[in-house]
Amino acid sequence: MYRLITAVLAALWMALPAVVQAQTTLVINAFLPPQHIFNVDVMKPWAADVERVTQGRVKVVFPPTSIGSPQQQWDVVRKRIVDGAYIFNGLIQNKARLVQLAHLPLGSSTAEGMSIALWRTYTKYFETADEYRDVHLLALVVFPAGELYGLHQPVTSLDSIHGVKFWALPGVASTLMDRGGAGVVATPAAKMSELVAGGTVDGFAGIPEMDAARFNVLRYARYETTVPGGVTAPSFSLFVNRQVWESIAPADRDAITALSGEAFARRMATLDTVNRQAREQAVAQGLKLVEPSPAFVDSLRTLAQPLDKQWLANAARLHVDGPAALAYYRSVAQQEAQP
Secondary structure, three states: OHHHHHHHHHHHHHHHHHHHHHOEEEEEEOOOOOOOHHHHHHHHHHHHHHHHHOOOOEEEEOOOOOOOOHHHHHHHHHOOOOOEEEEEHHHHOOOOOHHHHHHOOOOOOOHHHHHHHHHHHHHHHHHHHOOOOOEEEEEEEEOOOEEEEEOOOOOOOHHHOOOOEEEEOOOHHHHHHHHOOOEEEOOOHHHHHHHHHOOOOOEEEEEOHHHHHHOOOHHHOOEEEOOOOOOEOOEEEEEEEHHHHHHOOHHHHHHHHHHOHHHHHHOOHHHHHHHHHHHHHHHHOOOEEEOOOHHHHHHHHHHHHHHHHHHHHHHHHOOOOHHHHHHHHHHHHHHHHOO
């Protein structure tokens, strides 16, 4: 009898890891609206692939509504209120200073190109700074770059910015427009529609066409100035609780890692497609695209220099070769943007 019990217990013990692994569910919070393209065409397909490559041992699910505000995503993961989340990197400038280089003006390419470049730059230059030590980083992505939009007049020089009221995305875009002398109204993008529709502002800056269309303000713009490299591009971090990550079997962690990082970055091509379609539709409906003069681009570059210098100073404090990292990021972003 003792031998029989021992054999049964041994069999159960051998089967236990498979049972436990089959029940591993990662609750990943998504603070953007459920219908947002990033959730629908990037996060959900990735989640399905995670379940596939782990043969069902790890499943990713998303809460029906966001747990916590956008600003709280780091803490809700660190405290294990949820297992993982993504966060706008502009909200963690005090924690993740280095990845802010993606937001710098006039340095953008495609969402796919920038996302690949940001991940490669992180692994080559930033990882040793250990800024994500509180969590386990899975991926870094960059959304399409924001542009300049005029409701009544095209934005073609600093004179067309100075003294004019613009809504601007908080952060780099609002800082750049403020330095240009604009009357800046900076609010979350979700609140911009009433300002634009109500005529409170004469233009807006810092969001791509797909978001301008989603927030129902692109139809009010008569002109879009297509700044080379964009005004700014928002970047995001996807991460999970470190203890939760370490509880997953090594083979499954390896399988998930293979789907993350640069592989995840390549999924951002779908946002480039949607953004291009939004622009084409707006042009068909009367939006006029304006190519800025070299003099205007130089003026914007001058306005951006203090932002570049600030990032370089932060990199130096973290013992990172900032000039090399910035040059590498922009080079890779442009290379990966080529057809």
